[in-house]
Amino acid sequence: MTEAGTSGVLGVGAELTGPARVMTSERIQWYDSAMLSAAKGELARVGTNIHTDAEYAKSQGLPAVIADGMISTNWLSSMMLTHFGMDYLERGELRTKFIKPIFLGTLVTARGRVQAVERRESGALSYTLEVWCEDEKGVKLTVGDARVEVAPRR
């Protein structure tokens, strides 16, 4: 079994890093087709939209194809899962805002920073984090916050 949530106690200011990946047309196709397949319950392939077709994107007022915001959201969610495991799935929260478009060729890195840690009466640790995806220059493209309550370990 792949282990998740094995990072131990994190203090305020602790930084998390998720995947660093270049946004490619293949990754956009993978996501869009997977989303459609999951919605239909059968293999599907994405058609023309603002994420896959430059001309259509321009017809909608965009300068070029942009990545679906759920790609960066998923990379942040994966970072949370890696650090907090089942606690994230049972008592976690993730909010993301897509403040800048992600264009093809951008190196996107998922990151997080612990902003607060509180111990509950139950012994659980409640974490609040700032999370974001940035480009290779450190410009934030997707921003948000996350919370998770980590149950006491027996």
Place this chain on the structure above:
Amino acid sequence: MEAGDVFEPVEYVVTPFICSEYAHGVEENCEWFHSAETPAGRQIRPPTMIHVDKMRILEKNCRKEQRVSGAKGPHARIHYEYHARHHSPAFVGERLIVSGRITDKYVKRGRTYIDYALEVRTADGRLVTTYTDKTLLKYEKEAGND
């Protein structure tokens, strides 16, 4: 679609295919989403699939928003904010019920936004996910509409 509209719920059974296919599409390699090799002994639905649930409920309730079927509205929607709270994992084999409503529709800086609130429960009533969402209905600004 207007503020206050309540969606007709959608139901579906979580299958190994939809979990694994979605996880694969976002390069999520955690084995929990691909097989029953999990702490619970059952394959888990990726938590971000709440967004797929949004697509399912829009598909059923909004003829102009049937993107899953390949339909295009007059303007491309642009997702602006995702906010999911996870209350319990959903497992393969469980029947899920997705309900929701439109909480607001407004113009901000010349662009029209729509806000949704969704809830996912298992058929026996266990809360899985609560979710809110902001989406732009059209990227291009409306002239003089602020």
